[in-house]
Amino acid sequence: MVGLSFASQATILPAFAASLGAPNVVLGAIPAVMTLGWFLPSLFAAGHTEALTQKLPFVLRHTVWERAPFLVLAVAAFVAADLAPQLVLGVLLAMLLVVTGVGGVLMPAWMDIVGRAIPVTLRGRFFALSNLAAAGVGFAGSFLTAHVLAVVRAPASFGVCFLCASACMALSYLALALVREPAATTSSPAVALGTYLRRIPPLLRRDANLRWFLVARAFVVVSTMGGGFYTVYALRAWDAPAAEAGVFTGLLLAGQIIGNVTLGWVADRLGHRLVIVAGVAAIVGANVLALGAPSLGAFGAVFLLTGVQGAAISISNLSVLLEFAPVPEEQPTYVGLGTTLMAPVALGAPLTAGLLADALGFAAVFALSAAAGAVALTLLLALVQDPRAVTARGDTKWRQK
Numbered sequence: 174m175v176g177l178s179f180a181s182q183a184t185i186l187p188a189f190a191a192s193l194g195a196p197n198v199v200l201g202a203i204p205a206v207m208t209l210g211w212f213l214p215s216l217f218a219a220g221h222t223e224a225l226t227q228k229l230p231f232v233l234r235h236t237v238w239e240r241a242p243f244l245v246l247a248v249a250a251f252v253a254a255d256l257a258p259q260l261v262l263g264v265l266l267a268m269l270l271v272v273t274g275v276g277g278v279l280m281p282a283w284m285d286i287v288g289r290a291i292p293v294t295l296r297g298r299f300f301a302l303s304n305l306a307a308a309g310v311g312f313a314g315s316f317l318t319a320h321v322l323a324v325v326r327a328p329a330s331f332g333v334c335f336l337c338a339s340a341c342m343a344l345s346y347l348a349l350a351l352v353r354e355p356a357a358t359t360s361s362p363a364v365a366l367g368t369y370l371r372r373i374p375p376l377l378r379r380d381a382n383l384r385w386f387l388v389a390r391a392f393v394v395v396s397t398m399g400g401g402f403y404t405v406y407a408l409r410a411w412d413a414p415a416a417e418a419g420v421f422t423g424l425l426l427a428g429q430i431i432g433n434v435t436l437g438w439v440a441d442r443l444g445h446r447l448v449i450v451a452g453v454a455a456i457v458g459a460n461v462l463a464l465g466a467p468s469l470g471a472f473g474a475v476f477l478l479t480g481v482q483g484a485a486i487s488i489s490n491l492s493v494l495l496e497f498a499p500v501p502e503e504q505p506t507y508v509g510l511g512t513t514l515m516a517p518v519a520l521g522a523p524l525t526a527g528l529l530a531d532a533l534g535f536a537a538v539f540a541l542s543a544a545a546g547a548v549a550l551t552l553l554l555a556l557v558q559d560p561r562a563v564t565a566r567g568d569t570k571w572r573q574k
Contacts (some may be wrong), residue, residue: 179311180338182207227356249261376510387511403459439451
């Protein structure tokens, strides 16, 4: 996560793409490609994951490909960006798809390890504390990022950022290799992919609470589509130097720190649904503020609120799916459902935002994002119950409603 702060989707990557002359539709493609990679593969990998008695060797074998692309981006920034900027834009999108696509395949396995290693009432603080440590170090690193972007000429300055990301990713792999995976009590029998996927429609039909949660989650995805344009909008609207992207990264991480300090405890004590509600409220506020910020300084609060929303996602977006699963063996399936079914929205929303920005301006994107967030809040508050509370009551009627 510290490494990702040196290649932030919200600040550094859009600024790098803009320095290469990327149009708005390409800026929108950055979050679209990344979200598609994270979301689409998980359900297709979940059946295989459930059949594995040990998940960590599977993760270690393939997660190298989550990390190596940052080194490729560094080389591209140093060697090819001045000579062939359009080619480097293509390399950027391709490498981001590799990073997130491999991450999407591994996500059910990783979350299954978390689900067996961390008790339900500690998961919020587990993610919050790890996120908090990462945000704290990343916040300090943001001053280095701002300095590099200020004194080193682009695109080499972005190459330095990607090298820092690569170094952190290598250290992350060493830490992951030291994890000791708890033994699984049972595993599901291996089945053909078609057989596995045919189980999904009946599951969705019988679990009304999950259905409404997934509908709300789709609107949440739309509500975040403005995030890929905050940095570029601010730099253009106030004619700010590229070094401001480092300042924005610092504000983003500061918001993550605030969110992690408070929301991890809320998740463990009051449930993940409330944390997700807080995150959606923050992104609605960010979009409203983006529409009306009178100065560059005031616009900084947009990144603070986006950081709070990012903390809410990190703490609860996947953890809540573990609690929807009726038995531990089905946790990979529920993680896959909560990600793969969002893939079409996750791909379409940022691309639509890029086209909308070209046609009507950034304000239209921020307004649509805010409206989608308001719908998501309404659904979460009116129709979705926290799955932990449902399980505690033994309320099977709500699941089957």
